[in-house]
Amino acid sequence: MNQFERISTNSEETGQFAAGLAELLHPGDIIALEGDLGAGKTTFTKGLAKGLEIKKNVNSPTFTIIKEYKGRLPLYHMDVYRVADSYEDLGFDEYFNGDGVTVVEWAHLIDEQLPEERLTIFLYRLEEDRRKMVFVPTGNRYEELCKEIFK
Amino acid sequence: MKKELLILGIETSCDETAVAIIKNGREMAANVVASQIESHKRFGGVVPEIASRHHVEQITIVIEEALQQANLTMAEIDAIAVTEGPGLVGALLIGVNAAKALAFAHNKPLVPVHHIAGHIYANRLITELKFPLLALVVSGGHTELVYMKEHGHFEVIGETRDDAAGEAYDKVARTLHMPYPGGPHIDRLAQEGNPTIPLPRAWLEEGSYDFSFSGLKSAVINAVHNAEQRGESIAPEDLAASFQASVIEVLVKKTEKAVAAYGVEQILIAGGVAANKGLRQALEHAFSKNPGIELVIPPLSLCTDNAAMIAAAGSVMFEKGIRAGLDLNAIPGLDIELYNG
Numbered sequence: 001m002n003q004f005e006r007i008s009t010n011s012e013e014t015g016q017f018a019a020g021l022a023e024l025l026h027p028g029d030i031i032a033l034e035g036d037l038g039a040g041k042t043t044f045t046k047g048l049a050k051g052l053e054i055k056k057n058v059n060s061p062t063f064t065i066i067k068e069y070k071g072r073l074p075l076y077h078m079d080v081y082r083v084a085d086s087y088e089d090l091g092f093d094e095y096f097n098g099d100g101v102t103v104v105e106w107a108h109l110i111d112e113q114l115p116e117e118r119l120t121i122f123l124y125r126l127e128e129d130r131r132k133m134v135f136v137p138t139g140n141r142y143e144e145l146c147k148e149i150f151k
Numbered sequence: 152m153k154k155e156l157l158i159l160g161i162e163t164s165c166d167e168t169a170v171a172i173i174k175n176g177r178e179m180a181a182n183v184v185a186s187q188i189e190s191h192k193r194f195g196g197v198v199p200e201i202a203s204r205h206h207v208e209q210i211t212i213v214i215e216e217a218l219q220q221a222n223l224t225m226a227e228i229d230a231i232a233v234t235e236g237p238g239l240v241g242a243l244l245i246g247v248n249a250a251k252a253l254a255f256a257h258n259k260p261l262v263p264v265h266h267i268a269g270h271i272y273a274n275r276l277i278t279e280l281k282f283p284l285l286a287l288v289v290s291g292g293h294t295e296l297v298y299m300k301e302h303g304h305f306e307v308i309g310e311t312r313d314d315a316a317g318e319a320y321d322k323v324a325r326t327l328h329m330p331y332p333g334g335p336h337i338d339r340l341a342q343e344g345n346p347t348i349p350l351p352r353a354w355l356e357e358g359s360y361d362f363s364f365s366g367l368k369s370a371v372i373n374a375v376h377n378a379e380q381r382g383e384s385i386a387p388e389d390l391a392a393s394f395q396a397s398v399i400e401v402l403v404k405k406t407e408k409a410v411a412a413y414g415v416e417q418i419l420i421a422g423g424v425a426a427n428k429g430l431r432q433a434l435e436h437a438f439s440k441n442p443g444i445e446l447v448i449p450p451l452s453l454c455t456d457n458a459a460m461i462a463a464a465g466s467v468m469f470e471k472g473i474r475a476g477l478d479l480n481a482i483p484g485l486d487i488e489l490y491n492g
Contacts, residue, residue, distance in 0.1 A: 036372075037322050037325065037326060037368065037372060038365075038368055038369040038372040038373075042313055042314075042365060043365075046313075057310070057312050057361075059310075059311055059312055059313050059314070059315075060311075060313055060314045060315065060318060060365075062292075062314070062315075062318050063291055063292025063293075063315060063318060064237055064238065064239065064292060064483050064484060065199065065239065065240075065483075066240075066483065066484075067484055068484060082197055082198055082199060083198070083199055083200075091240075125372075125376075128373060
Protein backbone atom coordinates (compact mmCIF):
# COMPACT_ATOMS: atom_id res chain seq x y z
CA MET A 1 0.00 0.00 0.00
CA ASN A 2 1.29 3.41 -0.98
CA GLN A 3 1.57 5.98 1.70
CA PHE A 4 2.80 9.54 1.84
CA GLU A 5 4.10 11.47 4.82
CA ARG A 6 4.51 15.04 5.82
CA ILE A 7 5.64 16.74 9.03
CA SER A 8 4.00 19.99 10.02
CA THR A 9 5.67 22.21 12.60
CA ASN A 10 2.57 24.11 13.71
CA SER A 11 -1.18 24.38 13.25
CA GLU A 12 -0.91 27.17 10.63
CA GLU A 13 1.24 24.90 8.47
CA THR A 14 -1.24 22.02 8.91
CA GLY A 15 -4.06 24.34 7.86
CA GLN A 16 -2.16 25.62 4.82
CA PHE A 17 -1.36 22.13 3.68
CA ALA A 18 -5.03 21.16 4.01
CA ALA A 19 -6.04 24.28 2.06
CA GLY A 20 -3.66 23.22 -0.73
CA LEU A 21 -5.24 19.77 -0.79
CA ALA A 22 -8.71 21.35 -1.00
CA GLU A 23 -7.85 22.99 -4.31
CA LEU A 24 -7.40 19.56 -5.88
CA LEU A 25 -10.64 18.05 -4.58
CA HIS A 26 -13.61 17.04 -6.73
CA PRO A 27 -17.31 16.56 -5.96
CA GLY A 28 -17.84 13.23 -4.21
CA ASP A 29 -14.34 13.02 -2.73
CA ILE A 30 -14.15 11.38 0.68
CA ILE A 31 -11.51 12.05 3.30
CA ALA A 32 -11.28 9.92 6.42
CA LEU A 33 -9.49 11.69 9.28
CA GLU A 34 -7.93 9.66 12.07
CA GLY A 35 -6.12 10.85 15.18
CA ASP A 36 -6.44 11.17 18.94
CA LEU A 37 -8.08 14.05 20.78
CA GLY A 38 -6.04 17.16 20.09
CA ALA A 39 -4.20 15.63 17.10
CA GLY A 40 -5.56 18.40 14.89
CA LYS A 41 -8.57 16.93 13.05
CA THR A 42 -10.65 20.09 13.37
CA THR A 43 -7.61 22.28 12.54
CA PHE A 44 -7.06 20.25 9.39
CA THR A 45 -10.73 20.54 8.41
CA LYS A 46 -10.69 24.31 9.01
CA GLY A 47 -7.76 24.60 6.56
CA LEU A 48 -9.55 22.42 4.06
CA ALA A 49 -12.66 24.59 4.37
CA LYS A 50 -10.58 27.70 3.72
CA GLY A 51 -9.21 26.06 0.56
CA LEU A 52 -12.81 25.32 -0.49
CA GLU A 53 -13.57 29.06 -0.11
CA ILE A 54 -15.96 28.49 2.77
CA LYS A 55 -16.49 31.76 4.64
CA LYS A 56 -18.43 30.49 7.62
CA ASN A 57 -16.52 29.44 10.72
CA VAL A 58 -16.05 25.67 10.80
CA ASN A 59 -16.34 24.40 14.38
CA SER A 60 -16.52 20.99 15.94
CA PRO A 61 -19.30 18.70 14.64
CA THR A 62 -19.07 16.45 17.72
CA PHE A 63 -22.49 17.45 19.04
CA THR A 64 -24.60 17.35 15.87
CA ILE A 65 -22.46 14.68 14.13
CA ILE A 66 -22.88 16.27 10.69
CA LYS A 67 -22.40 19.91 9.69
CA GLU A 68 -22.78 21.26 6.16
CA TYR A 69 -21.06 24.30 4.66
CA LYS A 70 -21.33 26.10 1.31
CA GLY A 71 -18.15 26.91 -0.64
CA ARG A 72 -16.55 26.28 -4.04
CA LEU A 73 -17.80 22.77 -3.30
CA PRO A 74 -20.09 21.95 -0.38
CA LEU A 75 -18.30 20.50 2.63
CA TYR A 76 -19.92 17.81 4.75
CA HIS A 77 -18.06 17.64 8.07
CA MET A 78 -18.79 14.61 10.25
CA ASP A 79 -17.63 13.42 13.64
CA VAL A 80 -18.82 9.83 14.00
CA TYR A 81 -17.24 9.23 17.42
CA ARG A 82 -20.66 8.88 19.05
CA VAL A 83 -22.20 6.91 16.20
CA ALA A 84 -19.75 4.06 16.84
CA ASP A 85 -21.09 0.84 15.40
CA SER A 86 -24.76 1.70 15.49
CA TYR A 87 -26.63 1.14 12.30
CA GLU A 88 -28.79 4.18 12.43
CA ASP A 89 -29.46 5.56 9.00
CA LEU A 90 -28.05 9.06 9.27
CA GLY A 91 -28.22 9.29 5.50
CA PHE A 92 -24.45 8.92 5.11
CA ASP A 93 -24.82 7.57 1.57
CA GLU A 94 -26.52 10.74 0.44
CA TYR A 95 -23.45 12.66 1.55
CA PHE A 96 -20.93 10.18 0.14
CA ASN A 97 -22.68 10.24 -3.24
CA GLY A 98 -23.39 13.97 -3.03
CA ASP A 99 -21.93 16.96 -4.83
CA GLY A 100 -19.56 17.93 -2.07
CA VAL A 101 -16.47 16.86 -0.22
CA THR A 102 -17.03 14.68 2.84
CA VAL A 103 -14.62 14.76 5.77
CA VAL A 104 -15.21 12.04 8.38
CA GLU A 105 -13.48 12.30 11.76
CA TRP A 106 -12.99 8.95 13.62
CA ALA A 107 -13.92 7.27 10.32
CA HIS A 108 -12.77 3.77 11.34
CA LEU A 109 -15.74 3.62 13.72
CA ILE A 110 -18.11 3.39 10.74
CA ASP A 111 -15.75 1.46 8.50
CA GLU A 112 -18.52 -0.78 7.14
CA GLN A 113 -20.61 2.16 6.05
CA LEU A 114 -17.75 4.03 4.36
CA PRO A 115 -17.05 3.71 0.64
CA GLU A 116 -13.97 1.58 0.06
CA GLU A 117 -12.31 4.18 -2.15
CA ARG A 118 -11.20 7.16 -0.10
CA LEU A 119 -8.24 9.11 1.19
CA THR A 120 -7.40 8.28 4.78
CA ILE A 121 -5.27 10.80 6.64
CA PHE A 122 -3.72 9.86 9.99
CA LEU A 123 -2.66 12.73 12.23
CA TYR A 124 -0.09 12.05 14.94
CA ARG A 125 0.92 14.43 17.67
CA LEU A 126 4.75 14.45 17.85
CA GLU A 127 5.30 17.12 20.49
CA GLU A 128 3.57 20.40 21.38
CA ASP A 129 2.56 21.79 17.95
CA ARG A 130 4.43 19.36 15.67
CA ARG A 131 2.29 16.83 13.81
CA LYS A 132 2.95 13.96 11.43
CA MET A 133 0.41 13.56 8.62
CA VAL A 134 0.24 10.19 6.89
CA PHE A 135 -1.83 9.92 3.70
CA VAL A 136 -3.13 6.50 2.66
CA PRO A 137 -5.06 6.47 -0.65
CA THR A 138 -7.43 3.65 -1.61
CA GLY A 139 -8.43 3.47 -5.27
CA ASN A 140 -7.16 5.16 -8.44
CA ARG A 141 -8.69 8.55 -7.87
CA TYR A 142 -6.98 8.94 -4.50
CA GLU A 143 -3.62 7.49 -5.63
CA GLU A 144 -3.54 10.13 -8.38
CA LEU A 145 -4.61 12.78 -5.89
CA CYS A 146 -1.74 11.89 -3.54
CA LYS A 147 0.79 11.95 -6.39
CA GLU A 148 -0.49 15.41 -7.27
CA ILE A 149 -0.23 16.66 -3.67
CA PHE A 150 3.21 15.26 -3.04
CA LYS A 151 4.76 15.91 -6.48
CA MET B 152 -64.50 32.69 26.86
CA LYS B 153 -60.82 31.92 26.82
CA LYS B 154 -58.57 33.66 29.28
CA GLU B 155 -55.40 31.68 29.39
CA LEU B 156 -52.85 30.50 26.85
CA LEU B 157 -51.83 26.85 27.23
CA ILE B 158 -48.86 25.64 25.18
CA LEU B 159 -47.66 22.04 25.18
CA GLY B 160 -43.94 21.80 24.42
CA ILE B 161 -41.98 18.78 23.17
CA GLU B 162 -38.18 18.45 23.28
CA THR B 163 -36.18 15.48 21.95
CA SER B 164 -33.06 17.05 20.43
CA CYS B 165 -30.54 14.95 22.33
CA ASP B 166 -30.83 12.52 25.23
CA GLU B 167 -33.86 13.77 27.19
CA THR B 168 -37.44 12.98 26.20
CA ALA B 169 -39.38 15.92 27.59
CA VAL B 170 -42.92 17.31 27.50
CA ALA B 171 -44.23 20.32 29.42
CA ILE B 172 -47.28 22.55 29.55
CA ILE B 173 -46.89 26.27 30.17
CA LYS B 174 -49.70 28.64 31.07
CA ASN B 175 -49.57 32.24 29.83
CA GLY B 176 -45.92 31.94 28.81
CA ARG B 177 -44.55 31.82 32.34
CA GLU B 178 -46.36 29.39 34.62
CA MET B 179 -45.40 25.74 34.70
CA ALA B 180 -48.48 23.52 34.63
CA ALA B 181 -46.48 20.37 33.93
CA ASN B 182 -42.86 19.49 33.32
CA VAL B 183 -41.84 15.89 32.62
CA VAL B 184 -38.32 14.79 31.65
CA ALA B 185 -37.29 11.19 30.98
CA SER B 186 -33.50 11.18 31.04
CA GLN B 187 -31.38 8.65 29.20
CA ILE B 188 -28.06 9.49 30.81
CA GLU B 189 -27.79 6.06 32.46
CA SER B 190 -28.18 4.31 29.09
CA HIS B 191 -25.44 6.38 27.49
CA LYS B 192 -22.94 6.29 30.37
CA ARG B 193 -21.36 3.01 29.39
CA PHE B 194 -20.70 4.32 25.87
CA GLY B 195 -18.95 7.46 27.11
CA GLY B 196 -21.36 9.71 25.26
CA VAL B 197 -24.76 9.95 23.65
CA VAL B 198 -25.24 7.23 21.05
CA PRO B 199 -27.66 8.63 18.46
CA GLU B 200 -29.37 5.38 17.56
CA ILE B 201 -30.00 4.51 21.20
CA ALA B 202 -31.24 8.04 21.84
CA SER B 203 -33.79 7.76 19.02
CA ARG B 204 -35.01 4.39 20.25
CA HIS B 205 -35.50 5.72 23.78
CA HIS B 206 -37.42 8.70 22.47
CA VAL B 207 -39.77 6.41 20.54
CA GLU B 208 -40.38 4.31 23.65
CA GLN B 209 -40.91 7.27 25.95
CA ILE B 210 -42.65 9.98 23.96
CA THR B 211 -46.31 8.95 24.24
CA ILE B 212 -45.91 8.05 27.93
CA VAL B 213 -44.31 11.40 28.66
CA ILE B 214 -47.05 13.30 26.78
CA GLU B 215 -49.74 11.45 28.80
CA GLU B 216 -47.91 12.13 32.03
CA ALA B 217 -47.64 15.87 31.31
CA LEU B 218 -51.37 16.13 30.59
CA GLN B 219 -52.14 14.23 33.80
CA GLN B 220 -49.78 16.40 35.86
CA ALA B 221 -51.50 19.55 34.55
CA ASN B 222 -54.92 17.92 34.86
CA LEU B 223 -55.73 18.96 31.31
CA THR B 224 -56.93 17.30 28.11
CA MET B 225 -55.61 17.90 24.62
CA ALA B 226 -58.81 19.81 23.82
CA GLU B 227 -57.79 22.54 26.27
CA ILE B 228 -54.31 23.04 24.75
CA ASP B 229 -53.96 26.04 22.40
CA ALA B 230 -50.89 24.95 20.43
CA ILE B 231 -48.07 22.41 20.25
CA ALA B 232 -44.50 23.75 20.34
CA VAL B 233 -41.63 21.49 19.32
CA THR B 234 -37.85 21.70 18.96
CA GLU B 235 -37.08 21.62 15.22
CA GLY B 236 -33.28 21.94 15.68
CA PRO B 237 -30.42 22.01 16.22
CA GLY B 238 -29.68 18.52 17.51
CA LEU B 239 -29.36 14.92 16.42
CA VAL B 240 -31.54 14.35 13.38
CA GLY B 241 -32.89 10.96 14.45
CA ALA B 242 -33.72 12.29 17.92
CA LEU B 243 -35.33 15.52 16.70
CA LEU B 244 -37.53 13.63 14.25
CA ILE B 245 -39.28 11.71 17.04
CA GLY B 246 -40.40 14.93 18.72
CA VAL B 247 -41.29 16.63 15.44
CA ASN B 248 -43.40 13.69 14.31
CA ALA B 249 -45.12 13.32 17.68
CA ALA B 250 -45.94 17.04 17.59
CA LYS B 251 -47.26 16.81 14.04
CA ALA B 252 -49.42 13.81 14.91
CA LEU B 253 -50.89 15.64 17.92
CA ALA B 254 -51.45 18.82 15.93
CA PHE B 255 -53.16 16.89 13.14
CA ALA B 256 -55.27 14.64 15.36
CA HIS B 257 -56.49 17.47 17.61
CA ASN B 258 -56.46 20.21 14.98
CA LYS B 259 -54.05 22.45 16.88
CA PRO B 260 -51.51 24.95 15.54
CA LEU B 261 -47.90 23.78 15.40
CA VAL B 262 -45.13 26.15 16.55
CA PRO B 263 -41.48 25.36 15.65
CA VAL B 264 -38.90 26.27 18.32
CA HIS B 265 -35.13 26.68 18.09
CA HIS B 266 -33.46 24.68 20.87
CA ILE B 267 -31.24 27.58 21.96
CA ALA B 268 -34.15 30.03 21.92
CA GLY B 269 -35.71 27.53 24.31
CA HIS B 270 -32.68 27.54 26.65
CA ILE B 271 -32.81 31.34 26.72
CA TYR B 272 -36.56 31.37 27.44
CA ALA B 273 -36.10 28.97 30.38
CA ASN B 274 -35.21 32.19 32.21
CA ARG B 275 -38.72 33.58 31.62
CA LEU B 276 -40.05 30.85 33.93
CA ILE B 277 -38.00 32.52 36.70
CA THR B 278 -38.50 36.19 35.98
CA GLU B 279 -39.91 38.45 33.23
CA LEU B 280 -37.35 39.30 30.53
CA LYS B 281 -36.08 42.89 30.32
CA PHE B 282 -34.78 44.13 27.00
CA PRO B 283 -32.23 44.66 25.70
CA LEU B 284 -30.63 41.60 27.20
CA LEU B 285 -27.63 39.37 26.72
CA ALA B 286 -27.76 35.58 27.02
CA LEU B 287 -24.68 33.46 27.64
CA VAL B 288 -25.50 30.04 26.24
CA VAL B 289 -23.11 27.28 27.34
CA SER B 290 -23.84 23.63 26.66
CA GLY B 291 -22.42 20.46 25.15
CA GLY B 292 -22.95 21.72 21.64
CA HIS B 293 -23.01 25.49 22.05
CA THR B 294 -21.08 28.41 23.44
CA GLU B 295 -22.69 31.64 22.31
CA LEU B 296 -23.38 35.18 23.37
CA VAL B 297 -26.83 36.13 22.08
CA TYR B 298 -28.12 39.70 22.10
CA MET B 299 -31.89 40.25 22.19
CA LYS B 300 -33.39 43.68 21.63
CA GLU B 301 -36.95 42.34 21.95
CA HIS B 302 -38.96 39.09 22.26
CA GLY B 303 -38.23 36.54 19.55
CA HIS B 304 -35.25 38.39 18.07
CA PHE B 305 -31.83 36.77 18.39
CA GLU B 306 -28.45 38.16 17.33
CA VAL B 307 -25.36 35.98 17.85
CA ILE B 308 -22.56 38.41 18.75
CA GLY B 309 -20.04 35.70 19.67
CA GLU B 310 -19.72 31.95 19.27
CA THR B 311 -17.14 29.19 19.58
CA ARG B 312 -14.73 28.82 16.68
CA ASP B 313 -13.95 25.21 17.52
CA ASP B 314 -15.17 23.20 20.54
CA ALA B 315 -18.15 24.15 22.67
CA ALA B 316 -17.41 24.68 26.39
CA GLY B 317 -19.34 21.55 27.40
CA GLU B 318 -17.57 19.56 24.73
CA ALA B 319 -14.18 20.68 26.09
CA TYR B 320 -15.33 19.46 29.54
CA ASP B 321 -16.32 16.08 28.10
CA LYS B 322 -13.07 15.71 26.15
CA VAL B 323 -10.89 16.68 29.11
CA ALA B 324 -12.86 14.21 31.25
CA ARG B 325 -12.16 11.54 28.64
CA THR B 326 -8.43 12.35 28.88
CA LEU B 327 -8.62 12.00 32.67
CA HIS B 328 -10.52 8.69 32.28
CA MET B 329 -13.66 10.01 33.96
CA PRO B 330 -17.13 8.74 33.14
CA TYR B 331 -19.66 10.51 30.92
CA PRO B 332 -21.00 13.16 31.25
CA GLY B 333 -17.69 14.77 32.14
CA GLY B 334 -18.82 18.24 33.15
CA PRO B 335 -20.17 17.52 36.64
CA HIS B 336 -17.13 15.34 37.49
CA ILE B 337 -14.65 18.05 36.49
CA ASP B 338 -16.70 20.68 38.34
CA ARG B 339 -16.70 18.60 41.54
CA LEU B 340 -13.02 17.69 41.23
CA ALA B 341 -12.15 21.33 40.56
CA GLN B 342 -13.70 22.34 43.91
CA GLU B 343 -11.17 20.03 45.64
CA GLY B 344 -8.08 21.21 43.75
CA ASN B 345 -6.07 24.35 43.14
CA PRO B 346 -5.49 26.00 39.75
CA THR B 347 -1.71 25.51 39.90
CA ILE B 348 -1.10 24.34 36.32
CA PRO B 349 -0.60 27.17 33.84
CA LEU B 350 -3.08 26.79 31.00
CA PRO B 351 -3.84 29.23 28.17
CA ARG B 352 -6.81 31.57 27.85
CA ALA B 353 -7.96 32.20 24.28
CA TRP B 354 -8.91 35.88 24.12
CA LEU B 355 -8.74 36.03 20.28
CA GLU B 356 -8.62 39.44 18.56
CA GLU B 357 -9.36 42.65 20.45
CA GLY B 358 -13.10 43.28 20.42
CA SER B 359 -14.08 39.72 19.46
CA TYR B 360 -16.76 38.00 21.52
CA ASP B 361 -15.94 34.64 19.95
CA PHE B 362 -14.63 31.74 21.99
CA SER B 363 -12.07 29.00 21.39
CA PHE B 364 -11.56 26.00 23.66
CA SER B 365 -9.61 23.67 21.37
CA GLY B 366 -6.21 25.11 22.35
CA LEU B 367 -7.08 24.68 26.02
CA LYS B 368 -8.09 21.07 25.41
CA SER B 369 -4.75 20.42 23.65
CA ALA B 370 -2.85 22.13 26.48
CA VAL B 371 -4.51 19.82 29.03
CA ILE B 372 -3.63 16.77 26.91
CA ASN B 373 -0.04 18.08 26.58
CA ALA B 374 0.23 18.60 30.33
CA VAL B 375 -0.91 15.01 31.04
CA HIS B 376 1.31 13.62 28.30
CA ASN B 377 4.42 15.55 29.34
CA ALA B 378 3.99 14.52 32.97
CA GLU B 379 3.64 10.88 31.90
CA GLN B 380 6.85 11.10 29.88
CA ARG B 381 8.71 12.45 32.89
CA GLY B 382 7.30 9.58 34.91
CA GLU B 383 5.34 12.00 37.07
CA SER B 384 1.66 12.35 37.60
CA ILE B 385 -0.46 15.46 37.88
CA ALA B 386 -3.07 15.64 40.61
CA PRO B 387 -6.34 15.34 38.66
CA GLU B 388 -8.08 17.77 41.02
CA ASP B 389 -5.46 20.44 40.29
CA LEU B 390 -5.73 19.84 36.56
CA ALA B 391 -9.52 20.04 36.77
CA ALA B 392 -9.28 23.25 38.81
CA SER B 393 -6.80 24.77 36.33
CA PHE B 394 -8.93 23.82 33.34
CA GLN B 395 -12.10 25.10 34.93
CA ALA B 396 -10.39 28.37 35.93
CA SER B 397 -9.40 28.98 32.30
CA VAL B 398 -12.87 28.22 30.89
CA ILE B 399 -14.65 30.35 33.49
CA GLU B 400 -12.29 33.30 33.25
CA VAL B 401 -12.84 33.54 29.48
CA LEU B 402 -16.62 33.07 29.71
CA VAL B 403 -17.02 35.67 32.46
CA LYS B 404 -14.64 38.30 30.99
CA LYS B 405 -16.17 38.07 27.51
CA THR B 406 -19.66 38.36 28.98
CA GLU B 407 -18.60 41.40 31.03
CA LYS B 408 -17.16 43.08 27.93
CA ALA B 409 -20.28 42.38 25.87
CA VAL B 410 -22.52 43.63 28.68
CA ALA B 411 -20.59 46.91 28.78
CA ALA B 412 -20.53 47.32 24.98
CA TYR B 413 -24.22 46.56 24.43
CA GLY B 414 -25.62 48.33 27.49
CA VAL B 415 -28.04 45.57 28.45
CA GLU B 416 -30.57 45.52 31.31
CA GLN B 417 -30.39 41.81 32.01
CA ILE B 418 -27.96 38.89 31.67
CA LEU B 419 -29.41 35.43 31.21
CA ILE B 420 -27.44 32.22 31.61
CA ALA B 421 -28.63 29.23 29.62
CA GLY B 422 -27.64 25.68 28.72
CA GLY B 423 -26.34 22.65 30.58
CA VAL B 424 -22.99 24.17 31.59
CA ALA B 425 -24.97 26.83 33.52
CA ALA B 426 -25.34 24.02 36.09
CA ASN B 427 -21.60 24.37 36.76
CA LYS B 428 -21.02 25.59 40.32
CA GLY B 429 -17.73 27.32 39.55
CA LEU B 430 -19.32 29.26 36.68
CA ARG B 431 -22.32 30.30 38.78
CA GLN B 432 -20.11 31.59 41.59
CA ALA B 433 -17.82 33.49 39.21
CA LEU B 434 -20.74 35.14 37.40
CA GLU B 435 -22.46 36.11 40.65
CA HIS B 436 -19.21 37.58 41.90
CA ALA B 437 -18.54 39.49 38.67
CA PHE B 438 -21.98 41.04 38.35
CA SER B 439 -22.76 41.66 42.03
CA LYS B 440 -20.77 44.89 41.77
CA ASN B 441 -23.10 46.05 39.04
CA PRO B 442 -26.51 46.51 40.68
CA GLY B 443 -28.04 48.18 37.61
CA ILE B 444 -27.91 44.91 35.67
CA GLU B 445 -29.94 41.88 36.67
CA LEU B 446 -28.17 38.50 36.46
CA VAL B 447 -30.54 35.54 36.06
CA ILE B 448 -29.32 31.97 36.50
CA PRO B 449 -32.04 29.32 36.21
CA PRO B 450 -32.21 26.45 38.71
CA LEU B 451 -30.37 23.30 37.63
CA SER B 452 -33.53 21.55 36.44
CA LEU B 453 -34.13 24.31 33.87
CA CYS B 454 -30.49 24.50 32.69
CA THR B 455 -30.37 21.00 31.27
CA ASP B 456 -32.64 20.06 28.36
CA ASN B 457 -36.34 20.25 29.20
CA ALA B 458 -39.61 21.01 27.43
CA ALA B 459 -40.78 23.80 29.74
CA MET B 460 -38.29 26.05 28.00
CA ILE B 461 -39.59 24.96 24.58
CA ALA B 462 -43.18 25.70 25.63
CA ALA B 463 -42.04 29.05 27.11
CA ALA B 464 -40.31 30.09 23.86
CA GLY B 465 -43.23 28.56 21.92
CA SER B 466 -45.70 30.78 23.80
CA VAL B 467 -43.90 33.93 22.62
CA MET B 468 -43.55 32.62 19.08
CA PHE B 469 -47.22 31.60 19.05
CA GLU B 470 -48.26 35.14 19.96
CA LYS B 471 -45.94 36.46 17.25
CA GLY B 472 -47.87 34.33 14.77
CA ILE B 473 -45.10 31.83 14.02
CA ARG B 474 -46.60 28.56 12.71
CA ALA B 475 -45.34 25.44 10.97
CA GLY B 476 -47.23 23.27 8.52
CA LEU B 477 -47.51 19.51 8.75
CA ASP B 478 -44.46 19.38 6.46
CA LEU B 479 -42.29 20.57 9.38
CA ASN B 480 -38.92 18.83 9.30
CA ALA B 481 -36.05 18.41 11.76
CA ILE B 482 -33.10 20.69 10.96
CA PRO B 483 -29.96 19.36 12.73
CA GLY B 484 -27.90 22.51 11.97
CA LEU B 485 -30.61 25.16 12.40
CA ASP B 486 -29.16 28.69 12.67
CA ILE B 487 -30.78 30.82 15.42
CA GLU B 488 -30.50 34.02 13.38
CA LEU B 489 -32.58 32.42 10.63
CA TYR B 490 -35.20 31.64 13.24
CA ASN B 491 -35.90 35.26 14.22
CA GLY B 492 -39.62 35.72 14.74
